Amino acid sequence: MDLAFTQEEDAFRAEARAWLADRVPRAPLPSLETAEGFAAHRAWEAELAADRWSVVNWPTAYGGRDSGLIRWLVFEEEYWAAGAPGRVGQNGISLLAPTLFDHGTEEQRARVLPPMATGEVVWAQAWSEPEAGSDLASLRSRAVRTDGGWLLSGHKTWSSRAAFADRAFGLFRSDPEAPKPHQGLTYLMFDLRAPGVTVRPIGRLDGKPAFAELFLDEVFVPDEDVIGAPGEGWRIAMSTAGNERGLMLRSPGRFLAAAERLRRLWQRQGCPPSAEAQVADALIGARAYRLFTFAAASRFLEGGSIGPESSLNKVFWSEYDIALHETALDLLGEQGEAADSEWAEGYVFSLAGPIYAGTNEIQRDIIAERLLGLPKGRR
Amino acid sequence: MRFLLDAEQRAFAGSLDAMLTAADTPSVVRDWSRGEHTSGRALWSRLAEAGVFALAVPEEYGGLGPRPVELAVAFVELGRHAVPGPLVETVAAAAVLAALNDTGPAERLLPALSSGESAATLATGPYALDADMADVRLTVAARDTELRLAPPPGRPHPSLDPARRLFEPAPGGELLAAGPQVAEAVAHGLTWARLATSAQCLGGGLALLDRTVAYVRQRTQFGVPIGSFQAVKHQLADAKTALEFARPLLFGAALSMTPADVAAAKVTASEAAYATARTALQLHGAIGYTAEYDLSLWLTRARALRTAWGGPEECRALVLSSGDRRW
Numbered sequence: 001m002d003l004a005f006t007q008e009e010d011a012f013r014a015e016a017r018a019w020l021a022d023r024v025p026r027a028p029l030p031s032l033e034t035a036e037g038f039a040a041h042r043a044w045e046a047e048l049a050a051d052r053w054s055v056v057n058w059p060t061a062y063g064g065r066d067s068g069l070i071r072w073l074v075f076e077e078e079y080w081a082a083g084a085p086g087r088v089g090q091n092g093i094s095l096l097a098p099t100l101f102d103h104g105t106e107e108q109r110a111r112v113l114p115p116m117a118t119g120e121v122v123w124a125q126a127w128s129e130p131e132a133g134s135d136l137a138s139l140r141s142r143a144v145r146t147d148g149g150w151l152l153s154g155h156k157t158w159s160s161r162a163a164f165a166d167r168a169f170g171l172f173r174s175d176p177e178a179p180k181p182h183q184g185l186t187y188l189m190f191d192l193r194a195p196g197v198t199v200r201p202i203g204r205l206d207g208k209p210a211f212a213e214l215f216l217d218e219v220f221v222p223d224e225d226v227i228g229a230p231g232e233g234w235r236i237a238m239s240t241a242g243n244e245r246g247l248m249l250r251s252p253g254r255f256l257a258a259a260e261r262l263r264r265l266w267q268r269q270g271c272p273p274s275a276e277a278q279v280a281d282a283l284i285g286a287r288a289y290r291l292f293t294f295a296a297a298s299r300f301l302e303g304g305s306i307g308p309e310s311s312l313n314k315v316f317w318s319e320y321d322i323a324l325h326e327t328a329l330d331l332l333g334e335q336g337e338a339a340d341s342e343w344a345e346g347y348v349f350s351l352a353g354p355i356y357a358g359t360n361e362i363q364r365d366i367i368a369e370r371l372l373g374l375p376k377g378r379r
Numbered sequence: 380m381r382f383l384l385d386a387e388q389r390a391f392a393g394s395l396d397a398m399l400t401a402a403d404t405p406s407v408v409r410d411w412s413r414g415e416h417t418s419g420r421a422l423w424s425r426l427a428e429a430g431v432f433a434l435a436v437p438e439e440y441g442g443l444g445p446r447p448v449e450l451a452v453a454f455v456e457l458g459r460h461a462v463p464g465p466l467v468e469t470v471a472a473a474a475v476l477a478a479l480n481d482t483g484p485a486e487r488l489l490p491a492l493s494s495g496e497s498a499a500t501l502a503t504g505p506y507a508l509d510a511d512m513a514d515v516r517l518t519v520a521a522r523d524t525e526l527r528l529a530p531p532p533g534r535p536h537p538s539l540d541p542a543r544r545l546f547e548p549a550p551g552g553e554l555l556a557a558g559p560q561v562a563e564a565v566a567h568g569l570t571w572a573r574l575a576t577s578a579q580c581l582g583g584g585l586a587l588l589d590r591t592v593a594y595v596r597q598r599t600q601f602g603v604p605i606g607s608f609q610a611v612k613h614q615l616a617d618a619k620t621a622l623e624f625a626r627p628l629l630f631g632a633a634l635s636m637t638p639a640d641v642a643a644a645k646v647t648a649s650e651a652a653y654a655t656a657r658t659a660l661q662l663h664g665a666i667g668y669t670a671e672y673d674l675s676l677w678l679t680r681a682r683a684l685r686t687a688w689g690g691p692e693e694c695r696a697l698v699l700s701s702g703d704r705r706w
Contacts, residue, residue, distance in 0.1 A: 001448055003382055003634055070380050263699075280695035284628070284643040291627030294382040302383070312620050361609075367619055368612035372592050377607030 003294065005074070012067070013074045019051060020082035029085045031345055033208035038122075038164040041088035045119025055093055055117045062109065063117030069247070069297045076253035083257070091161055092116045092123030094248045096169050099187070103228040103236045111224075112189070124162035124192065126170030126214055127237075129155055134362050134379075136171070137181040137234065141216065143172035143188060149222040150174070152190060155215055160356070162212035163201035167191050171233045178231070185233035189225040196220070206339060206348045247297060247306060249357060250317045252290035255324070258346070259286035262328055265343075269331050278327040285320045292316070308370035311363040318353030318360060325350045382627070384452065392452050395429060399460035405673045411463035412541035416512045419464050426462070427495020429453075435470040435571060437477050440489035445477075447571070447633040451578040455629075458582025458652075461676045463542040465500045465509040467575040467688065472499035472517050475526070475568035480560045484526075488515055501572075502548035503565060507532065510546035517555070518548045523562035528553040540679035566638070572688040573641045577629050577648040580684050584622045584652035587659040587677050591615065595662055605662070614658045621651035639701035642694035649685045656681035 005013070029044065030037035048054035049063055057072040058064025067075065087093065097116060100109050115121040132139035141154025152172055162168060169189045178184025192199055196219040201209030228236045259282040266272070266279045292313070300306060325347035329336035338344065354360040361379075368374045384392070402425070407418045426432070434450040436442025444450070450470065457466055473492050476485045491497040497514035500507045507529070510516050516529040532546035556564070592615060595606030605611050625648040632644035656678045660667045667674050685691065 001382060001384055001388070001630060001634065003380060003631065005380060009380070276699060277692070277695055280646075280698045283698055284647055284695075285624075287631070287640075287643060288624040288628050288647060291382065291631045292624055294380065295627050298381050298383045309623075312623050315616070315620050316624055361613070364613040364616035365609065367616035368606075372588075372612075372615055372619060374592065374596065374606040374612050374615065375604050377603065377609065377612075379609060 003291075005070075009071055009074055012071050013078055016053070016075050016078040017082070019053060020078055020084060023047065024082045024084045028083075028342070031208060032086055032088050033163075033204070033210040035164060038088060041085055042119045042122060044085050045087070045089050045122075049118040054089070054119070055097070058097070058113065058117065062113035069301060073251060073253070073293065073297065076251035077256060078253070080251075080253040080257035081260075088161070089116060089119050089122055090249075091125050091165075092121075095125060096123050096189070098248065099169075099227060099236060099239065102239055103187075107224065108227070121167055122161060122165045124159050124165035124168040124212075126156040126159050126162070126168040126190075128158045130157055133158075134359050137185070139171060139173060139185070141170075141172050142176070143174040143186050143221070143230075145174070146220070149220055150186070150188065150226070152188065152196075152216045152219040152221055155213065157213045158202075158211050158356070159214050160211045162192060162199055162214060163209040165192060168214065169227075171237055174230050174233075182234040184231055185237075186230045187227040187233035187236045188221050189227065190216075190219055190221045194219050194221075204348065205351060206344075247293060247300070247310075247313075249314075250321075252286065252293045255286040255289055255317065255320065258321075258324055259283045261342075262324055262331075265328055265331050269333075272331070275327060275331055278323065278330075282320075282324045282327060285316075285324075289313075289317060289320065308366050311358075311366040312371070314357060315354075315360050315363050315367070318350075321346075321350040321353050382630070384448075384630075388449060388452050391429075391449060392456055395426075395431075395453060395456040396459065398425060398429065399456060399462065402460075404460040404462055405676055408461050408463050408542045408676050411544075414511070414535070414544065420512075422462065423464060423498060424495050426453075426457075426466075427493075431457075431466075432469055432473070432495055433493040435473040436489050436493035440477065440485050440493065442473075442489065442493040445474075447574055447636055448630065450571075451574060451629055451633040454575045454578030455582035455585070458579030458584075458680075459586045461542070461583065461586070461680055465498055465513050467572050467579065468500040468508050468513070469498050470575045471568040471572035471688075472501045472515060474571035475501065475517065475564045478564035478567040479526070479556050481556055484555045491515075501568065502529070503569070505547070506536065506545040507548045508546075509544050510548065511535065511544065516548070516552075518552065519561065519565055520550075523565055524557055524559070525554060526556040526561045526564070527551070528555055538683065540683040542676065542680070543683050569688065570636060570638050570641050573645045573694075574629075574632055574636070576684055576688045577625075577632065577641070577644040580645075580648040580652040580681070581622060581625050581629055583677050583680055583684065584618070584625070584648070584655040587652070587655045587674070587681065588615065588618050588622060590674060590677070591618075591655075591659040591662050611662055614662065618651075618655040618658045621647075621654055625651040637701070639698050642689065642697040645689060646691045646694035646698075649681075650691060652681045653685050 029040040032041040052065050055064045056067040056075045060066050129139050143150040171185045174186040175184030196217040198215040200213045202211050204210040262282050328343040411419045431453045433443040434446045435444050499515035500510050500513035501517045503519050510532040518527050518529040529552040530549045532549050536545040538545045596604055598605050628644040628647050632640040666672050
């Protein structure tokens with residue numbers, strides 16, 4: 001058992017640190033949930049990609065560095081410690097790309113991944129529907145067979161980034177006769193600017209259009225944009241959900257950096273004893289999450305898979321993130337209500353954590369049923 | 380980077396678990412609570428044979444140590460089985476003795492601690508645990524400048540955990556070491572005590588979780604197992620999450636052995652274990668609230684270990700006082 005990095009990993013860390021020290025914008029970019037901020041973040045993705053820092057764990061053929069999991073974690077530590085911008089391409093990079101690596105064709109990877117790596121194409125997810133949230137398998141949006149492809153119709157919602165994104169991916173019901181809800185679903189990619197698509201942005205809690213409703217009316221999708229076999233969508237999407245909740249969605253580096261920022265805020269405010277416990281817990285929690293992730297990565301590298309354990313991870317970071325931001329706002333005192341503080345945007349973002357990517361109620365059911373072996377019951 | 384126990388370490392845990400399961404530790408705990416030490420002493424010898432105490436004793440004094448990772452592995456199992464006695468205190472005493480500049484006390488006392496012939500207790504606060512059965516009773520006096528071998532204690536003070544027999548350290552006794560080396564050695568011993576306590580907490584929490592999961596699977600109300608209710612499941616899911624995030628802190632602390640890392644492990648493992656104890660009590664209902672039912676052995680232990688060797692507030696303060704960290 002050890003936590004030692006190799007010389008190569010240390011060298012990689014030093015290279016990343018030097019590049020970031022030179023290139024991270026001095027002033028924070030505008031919020032990525034605005035048109036102006038989205039464009040600025042897209043430009044930053046291009047800058048990252050130009051020197052192969054946008055997707056370090058991908059194969060070199062698609063713009064990565066073939067870094068492997070450990071160096072990806074190292075990069076993330078350096079990235080967030082440097083105060084670098086949020087990643088506008090995260091949905092595609094952490095959800096769609098792993099799906100394409102596992103279930104896509106070589107043609108799809110070659111076509112989709114490089115422009116994802118540069119931010120030229122930013123992806124939104126299209127899972128939820130007005131009547132299909134936690135019970136995602138009850139979704140009703142349809143994919144109907146047509147010449148050379150499929151026609152998508154229906155109503156998707158809570159589609160993160162869709163207000164400004166280029167393309168989207170999600171599940172559609174291709175076989176309404178299938179005997180069970182999770183059968184007869186197909187995983188498709190589509191263009192948000194295609195004829196028949198209407199995007200209606202939704203203001204999140206602070207009013208920024210962080211997500212959108214999608215109205216689809218016979219939107220044509222060519223066969224080449226089906227991932228895996230038609231009807232196999234649920235199985236494929238669940239493997240994506242494993243990735244989403246697993247190691248790639250929230251790297252420890254993000255929280256290590258946030259916890260250190262919180263410590264500095266606490267010190268600037270004169271080290272108030274009333275916040276000692278919360279600040280200490282932020283530091284301890286970041287360390288716990290880092291070590292938990294290294295343990296999971298070690299198991300993964302020995303051939304283990306990231307299964308239901310990823311639900312522990314998701315419950316932990318989503319609640320941790322809120323507690324950390326609440327502490328920061330409390331420390332700011334009356335300034336804490338200002339929406340333009342360096343903590344306000346993160347606070348609003350953190351509030352969504354226990355809801356998206358599988359609500360924490362669903363995650364706790366998974367922990368109880370699949371890790372503890374408790375019987376299924378009515379939810 | 381390989382942050383996983385290796386096969387040998389896992390086998391060590393497995394063999395201790397099997398040995399302790401066969402030893403019927405709940406009956407040993409109940410004997411111990413009445414001041415009857417025979418069964419506990421026998422178990423102590425078997426733990427020593429398995430090498431548990433030797434892990435804290437350096438090789439030059441007859442031990443196998445210092446091996447904090449293996450010690451943490453062992454103490455998770457000791458906690459899982461609620462083994463009674465001055466286990467942590469023996470480890471802490473060994474660490475104190477090994478850290479003195481003067482090697483005389485270590486040469487004299489450590490071989491018998493390593494082999495299990497003697498048990499030790501160490502008082503840095505108001506009580507010396509199990510001072511009636513401990514052969515080596517270390518006390519720290521005169522503002523951490525004197526380490527003494529205390530005389531036998533008086534009568535025990537009642538504890539919320541009946542198996543933790545508390546004694547006020549008797550004053551006086553042979554002076555083993557003096558001067559600033561004592562405070563440094565005691566600080567070192569405290570880090571080892573905290574690590575071992577963290578591991579005991581994690582093991583105890585895991586046992587509470589396992590027992591409660593088993594209970595809610597078989598306890599039926601309204602015609603179904605109560606473990607099928609979401610209100611029950613989610614409490615257990617939270618307990619599982621808390622314990623699984625305490626585990627990497629424990630082993631990370633065992634690797635670094637810095638006071639701040641060990642303090643982080645202590646506060647997290649003890650709070651996770653205590654929260655699990657509260658959940659275990661609630662989900663068992665009235666049966667869990669009885670002394671007769673064995674769950675009580677772990678419930679009372681979880682409360683006691685929360686404050687033993689540095690409570691949550693002290694540990695958090697230590698984390699905060701450590702410098703900024705560049706990862």
